[in-house]
Amino acid sequence: MIKLVAGIxxxxxxxxxxxxxxxxxxxxxxxxxxxxxxxxxxxxxxxxDGDGIHLSxxxxxxxxxxxxxxFIAGVLNAYSDGxxxxxxxxxxxxxxxxxxxxxxxxxxxxxxxxxxxxxNTDSGWLSxxxxxxxxxxxxxGEELRTGxxxxxxxxxxxxxxxxxxxxxxxxxxKGNDTTGTLLSWRGFALHDRQSLLNDRVxxxxxxxxxxxxxxxxxxxxxxFREIDTRFGYYVGAHIAHKRNAELKYYYYDNNADPTQLDxxxxxxWHTRFHxxxxxxxxNRDLTLFSQFLYGNTLMGNNIVNNDFVSAYAAVAYAFxxxxxxxxxxxxxxxxxxxxxxxxxxxxxxxxxxxxxYDLSEHITVTGEWQTNKGKxxxxxxxxxxxxxxxxxxxxxxxxxx
Numbered sequence: 001m002i003k004l005v006a007g008i009x010x011x012x013x014x015x016x017x018x019x020x021x022x023x024x025x026x027x028x029x030x031x032x033x034x035x036x037x038x039x040x041x042x043x044x045x046x047x048x049d050g051d052g053i054h055l056s057x058x059x060x061x062x063x064x065x066x067x068x069x070x071f072i073a074g075v076l077n078a079y080s081d082g083x084x085x086x087x088x089x090x091x092x093x094x095x096x097x098x099x100x101x102x103x104x105x106x107x108x109x110x111x112x113x114x115x116x117x118x119x120n121t122d123s124g125w126l127s128x129x130x131x132x133x134x135x136x137x138x139x140x141g142e143e144l145r146t147g148x149x150x151x152x153x154x155x156x157x158x159x160x161x162x163x164x165x166x167x168x169x170x171x172x173x174k175g176n177d178t179t180g181t182l183l184s185w186r187g188f189a190l191h192d193r194q195s196l197l198n199d200r201v202x203x204x205x206x207x208x209x210x211x212x213x214x215x216x217x218x219x220x221x222x223x224f225r226e227i228d229t230r231f232g233y234y235v236g237a238h239i240a241h242k243r244n245a246e247l248k249y250y251y252y253d254n255n256a257d258p259t260q261l262d263x264x265x266x267x268x269w270h271t272r273f274h275x276x277x278x279x280x281x282x283n284r285d286l287t288l289f290s291q292f293l294y295g296n297t298l299m300g301n302n303i304v305n306n307d308f309v310s311a312y313a314a315v316a317y318a319f320x321x322x323x324x325x326x327x328x329x330x331x332x333x334x335x336x337x338x339x340x341x342x343x344x345x346x347x348x349x350x351x352x353x354x355x356x357y358d359l360s361e362h363i364t365v366t367g368e369w370q371t372n373k374g375k376x377x378x379x380x381x382x383x384x385x386x387x388x389x390x391x392x393x394x395x396x397x398x399x400x401x
Contacts, residue, residue, distance in 0.1 A: 348374020
């Protein structure tokens with residue numbers, strides 16, 4: 001791990017002259033309940049186990065301009081937790097031709113995020129305001145990544161003397177066939193760990209899921225696995241007023257065949273959802289942002305059939321060297337199938353408060369407190385109560401170059 005972090009720093013200084021490159025190192029001191037996290041096949045929805053100091057983020061994000069029209073970009077991440085400690089979270093080429101037309105095309109090819117988040121706007125798909133993401137974007141960071149091509153058209157309002165700008169886009173992709181697994185068998189969680197290429201994400205071993213008499217499936221998922229050879233797709237639209245407000249709508253459908261499974265007994269899950277985000281800058285110091293997500297995931301011949309819904313509202317305020325932020329989350333998974341031994345109903349809410357102090361242009365200290373309360377029916381397999389309350393206090397030192 002030390003060699004990897006040193007390598008990230010060295011690579012940053014090596015390529016800065018030829019590309020736009022950002023590097024971030026974040027060490028976090030966390031205090032929380034001493035309960036095994038889902039990454040250790042536990043029932044906690046938190047990222048880390050108990051108190052301790054962690055390398056929560058080591059990230060290198062770079063974009064190289066190859067020609068006037070072509071760019072290549074990638075993000076390398078490293079963590080002190082998880083099944084895969086270092087690897088790639090994004091890698092893609094972008095074609096953005098110079099054009100005199102007011103409507104300009106763009107093509108992205110590779111592995112990347114759909115631009116549907118209102119909070120993960122910093123380099124490397126990090127949040128500039130919180131140490132932990134919302135329930136929605138924690139899940140997107142875990143289970144959703146485009147491995148394909150996205151084509152878009154956009155118009156900048158300033159070029160046509162209008163207060164309004166817009167963008168429309170569409171994508172086809174492969175490799176998101178297991179999306180929906182974690183929402184169903186673990187439920188929503190709140191953290192900032194992004195799954196890496198060829199990563200695995202664990203969850204508690206629900207008896208009906210892992211036993212021979214049930215599905216005989218593993219207690220983990222490979223988020224970007226291709227199982228049925230079918231293409232998924234999403235479409236989206238952005239509209240912005242000046243630089244003050246932006247509204248985004250996306251519809252996502254991985255188009256997976258839920259009856260297909262691979263040799264590891266990993267099923268494909270047919271998952272689709274609608275996402276609506278709003279971001280409003282009241283002034284240069286005050287930003288409001290919110291997101292709503294509603295969808296469904298289906299596995300097998302109605303073996304698992306769940307609706308899911310989540311929303312958050314957040315505010316960030318900058319004052320001199322300080323940035324204060326708060327976010328309220330609500331989430332729910334609704335079990336629609338009749339599989340008796342696999343209860344998937346869950347619901348909860350969370351409140352997150354964050355304060356950041358910029359010691360310099362490159363060094364910041366952030367304190368964050370979060371409480372997450374909910375009810376999850378499948379916890380009855382592991383403990384006497386199906387309700388949970390998880391409190392998390394974090395203090396992070398971040399270096400950014």
